[in-house]
Amino acid sequence: xxxxxxxxxxxxxxxxxxxxxxxxxxxxxxxxxxxxxxxxxxxxxxxxxxxxxxxxxxxxxxxxxxxxxxxxxxxxxxxxxxxxxxxxxxxxxxxxxxxxxxxxxxxxxxxxxxxxxxxxxxxxxxxxxxxxxxxxxxxxxxxxxxxxxxxxxxxxxxxxxxxxxxxxxxxxxxxxxxxxxxxxxxxxxxxxxxxxxxxxxxxxxxxxxxxxxxxxxxxxxxxxxxxxxxxxxxxxxxxxxxxxxxxxxxxxxxxxxxxxxxxxxxxxxxxxxxxxxxxxxxxxxxxxxxxxxxxxxxxxxxxxxxxxxxxxxxxxxxxxxxxxxxxxxxxxxxxxxxxxxxxxxxxxxxxxxxxxxxxxxxxxxxxxxxxxxxxxxxxxxxxxxxxxxxxxxxxxxxxxxxxxxxxxxxxxxxxxxxxxxxxxxxxxxxxxxx
Numbered sequence: 001x002x003x004x005x006x007x008x009x010x011x012x013x014x015x016x017x018x019x020x021x022x023x024x025x026x027x028x029x030x031x032x033x034x035x036x037x038x039x040x041x042x043x044x045x046x047x048x049x050x051x052x053x054x055x056x057x058x059x060x061x062x063x064x065x066x067x068x069x070x071x072x073x074x075x076x077x078x079x080x081x082x083x084x085x086x087x088x089x090x091x092x093x094x095x096x097x098x099x100x101x102x103x104x105x106x107x108x109x110x111x112x113x114x115x116x117x118x119x120x121x122x123x124x125x126x127x128x129x130x131x132x133x134x135x136x137x138x139x140x141x142x143x144x145x146x147x148x149x150x151x152x153x154x155x156x157x158x159x160x161x162x163x164x165x166x167x168x169x170x171x172x173x174x175x176x177x178x179x180x181x182x183x184x185x186x187x188x189x190x191x192x193x194x195x196x197x198x199x200x201x202x203x204x205x206x207x208x209x210x211x212x213x214x215x216x217x218x219x220x221x222x223x224x225x226x227x228x229x230x231x232x233x234x235x236x237x238x239x240x241x242x243x244x245x246x247x248x249x250x251x252x253x254x255x256x257x258x259x260x261x262x263x264x265x266x267x268x269x270x271x272x273x274x275x276x277x278x279x280x281x282x283x284x285x286x287x288x289x290x291x292x293x294x295x296x297x298x299x300x301x302x303x304x305x306x307x308x309x310x311x312x313x314x315x316x317x318x319x320x321x322x323x324x325x326x327x328x329x330x331x332x333x334x335x336x337x338x339x340x341x342x343x344x345x346x347x348x349x350x351x352x353x354x355x356x357x358x359x360x361x362x363x364x365x366x367x368x369x370x371x372x373x374x375x376x377x378x379x380x381x382x383x384x385x386x387x388x389x390x391x392x393x394x395x396x397x398x399x400x401x402x403x404x405x406x407x408x409x410x411x412x413x414x415x416x417x418x419x420x421x422x423x424x425x426x427x428x429x430x431x432x433x434x
Contacts, residue, residue, distance in 0.1 A: 035060050035062045036059060036060060036061045036062070036112050036113060036354065036357060036358065037061075037062055037063075037064045037110060037111045037112045037113070038051070038054055038061055038062070038064065038111050038112070038113045038115060039063075039064060039065040039066070039067070039108055039110055039111035039114050039115070040063065040065070040067070040107075040115050040117070041068075041107060041108070041114055041115065041116050041117065041126055042116065042117035042118030042119070042122075043066055043070075043074045043076070043077035043078070043117075044073060044077070044117065046117045046140055047077060047115060047117035048080060048081060050117055050140075050170075051063055051081050051115065052081070052084070053346060053349075054115065054138075054350050054354065055085055056350070057347075057350050057351050057355070059354045059355070059357075059358045060358075061089070061354065062089055062090070062091055063081065063085075063090050063091065064096060064110045064111060065092060065096040065097075065106075065107040065108075065109075065110035065111055066078060066092055066097050066098070066107060067104045067106070067107035068098075068099065068118075069099065069101055069103070070099070070222075070223075071099050078092060078097070101407040101408065104118075104122075104126050104129065108129060108130055108133050108135055109133065111135060112135065112136060112357075113135060113136040113137070113138070113353075113357065114126075114135045114137055114138075115138050115139075116137060116138070116139035117140050119225040119231040119232060120141075120142045120143065120145055120233055120237065121144075121225075121230045121231040121402065121403060122231075123139060123140075123143050124144050124149035124152040124153050126139075127139055127143065127152075127153055127367075128152055128153075131160045131165060132156075132159075134163060136165055136167070136353070136357055137167045137168070138168050138169075138170070138350065139167070139168075139170070140169070140170040141169055141171050141241055141242070141245075141370060142237040142370075142373075142374040143169065143367070143370050143371050143374050144233075144371070144375075144378075145230060145232065145402050145403075146233075146398070146401060146402045147375065147395055147397070147398040147399075147400065148399065148400070148403075149403075150371050150374060150375045150378070150396070151396075153367065153371045153374075154367075154371050157367035160367060161365060164362035166356050166361075166363060166364045166365070167366055167367045168349050168350075168352070168364050168366050169366040169367065169370035170349065171241070171242060171245045171366070171369075171370055171373065172242075172346050172348075172349055173246055173320065173345065174245070174249070174349075174366070175348040175352065176320070176322075176342070176343075176345035176348075177322075177337070177341070177342045177343055178322050178323060178339065178342055179249075179318055179324065181324060181335075182316060182318050182324030182326065182337060183246075183250055185334075185335055186309070186311070186316055187252065189313075190313070190314065190326055190334055191309075191311035191312075191313050191314035191315060191326055191327075192311040192312030192314065193287070193311055193312050194250055194251055194289055194309050194311050195310055196289060196290055196309070196310045197247060197250070197289075197291040197292070197307065197308060197309035197310065198291065198292045198294070198307070198308045199240075199243035199244060199291065199293050199294070199306075199307045200243060200294050200304045200305060201240040201242065201243050201294075201295040201305050202294065202295060202296045202298070202301070202303055203239075203296075203297065203303045204297060204300065204303065205267060205297030205298075205299060206226055206235075207226070208226075208227075208271050208272070209223045209224040210224075210271060211224070211271075211421075216409050216410060217412055217413065217416065217417075218407075218408070218409055218410070218412070219409060221273075221413050224271070226238065227272050227273025227274065228273045228274060228275075228415060228423075229275065229415070230403050230404065230413055232275070233378065234275040234279075235275065235276075235279075235295055236262075236279045236281075236293075236295055236380050236381050236384070237374060237378065237381065239295060240279070240295035240377060240380075241373055241377045242320075243293065243295075243305070243307055244293055244373055244376050244377050244380070245369070245370070245373035246307045246318065247283065247291050247293065247307065248369070248372065248376060249369070250307075250316075251285055251289070251291070253285055253286065253287075254372050254373075254375075254376060254392060255283035255285050255291075255376060256285060256391060256392050257283075257284050257379075257389055258281050258282065258284075258376075258380050258382070258383040258389070258390050259389045259390070260279060260280050260281035260282055260293075260380060261279075261280055261384055261387070261428065262276045262278055262279035262280065262281075262384030262385070263276055263277075263384075263428070264276055264277050265277055266297070266298050266299065267297055270417065270420070270421040270422045273415075274415050274423040274424060274425055276384065276385075276425075276426070277297045278294075278295070278297070278298070279294070279296070279380060279381070279384045280292070281293045281294070281380035281383055281384060283380070291309075293380055305319065305320060306318065306319035306320075313328060313329055314326060314327050314329050314334060321339070322337065322339030322342045323337065323338075323339065324336070324337035325337070352364065375392075375395060375396060378395060379392060379395040381433070382433040382434045384426075384428065385428065385431050385433040386428060386429075386431050386432060386433040387428030387429040387430075387431075390433075390434060394434055395434055398434040400433065400434055402414065
């Protein structure tokens with residue numbers, strides 16, 4: 001049995017076993033007579049949006065606690081949530097607005113479900129604490145920034161399975177109709193075995209937050225978190241992980257090695273911290289198939305965010321704009337998803353999570369594939385930063401820990417600027433990244 005079919009069969013067995021062993025939630029949830037209390041951990045734009053989506057599921061949900069390291073971020077999130085939904089849905093008095101690096105622990109105590117939307121570097125500790133406190137979880141991707149964090153997430157994942165706690169991860173293509181229908185046909189053999197592919201996230205880049213004179217180094221990096229690896233992991237993790245996850249989903253397995261190139265070509269200023277502005281990675285799978293993963297931040301250049309695959313009997317194309325297409329080896333159309341009736345996948349992942357919770361079911365456990373797709377992106381980053389061929393096993397075993405030794409406003413992250421304000425940048429051929 002090839003790896004793809006073995007993966008599919010194993011996934012089906014796991015899904016079947018969860019249905020036979022539903023998590024017994026409090027009776028009130030199952031009957032819909034009581035409120036499902038949620039806590040928001042990380043009060044940026046994504047966290048605010050996730051609360052909107054939770055409320056828009058239509059279930060009896062109330063926001064009861066919020067946590068962030070910055071008071072202004074919490075206030076900036078609370079205001080639009082309260083304005084839109086009012087006191088009937090938002091019950092977060094001052095004593096349940098928690099500020100600081102350990103604020104998440106207290107906020108979680110108030111809730112049945114936690115929404116984890118801080119910068120990714122904090123995700124392993126926050127997820128582990130949520131599971132320790134027996135909470136259902138929605139968390140954003142990626143789920144870690146280094147292999148040390150991945151191992152912590154996988155350990156917490158094991159505990160979550162034992163406790164039958166639902167976990168949904170914001171790799172929303174898994175909940176997107178055109179992807180589900182197209183990949184389902186691929187897994188049924190419509191285009192044969194996948195032998196090659198190309199997955200892209202090429203765009204002009206994202207926001208920048210400038211340093212001000214009153215900021216400590218810790219505050220500056222937290223405010224400008226996208227450009228520091230201990231917080232973001234580089235855009236190969238923060239954005240390209242979506243396409244990488246589609247690659248792994250289509251293959252039904254994970255690559256055994258990665259090699260590639262990358263660097264800084266257009267985004268070279270000190271405000272861009274330590275990350276690259278382009279990565280091009282060749283991923284090789286155990287069956288010998290090879291898939292290219294490419295991402296870049298070049299303003300004014302051609303944008304492309306999609307996935308293509310070639311099989312022994314045909315080819316496939318998908319993108320986030322609701323397209324999904326299959327052709328046979330002669331170019332004849334086998335399937336086309338035109339986007340009509342496509343549900344909003346960001347909303348769907350919350351709809352399905354809260355449906356399971358309200359009905360007392362244990363149905364969702366996205367953690368393992370999210371962690372392994374995140375590790376695939378980490379492996380790609382290690383390859384482009386170092387210029388070396390990086391194996392899955394070596395990457396998974398890496399002891400490189402990007403997190404600061406201590407968290408506090410006067411503490412220093414591990415990556416620091418020189419006298420001119422520039423941060424150390426990885427040099428392929430010289431830098432060691434695992």
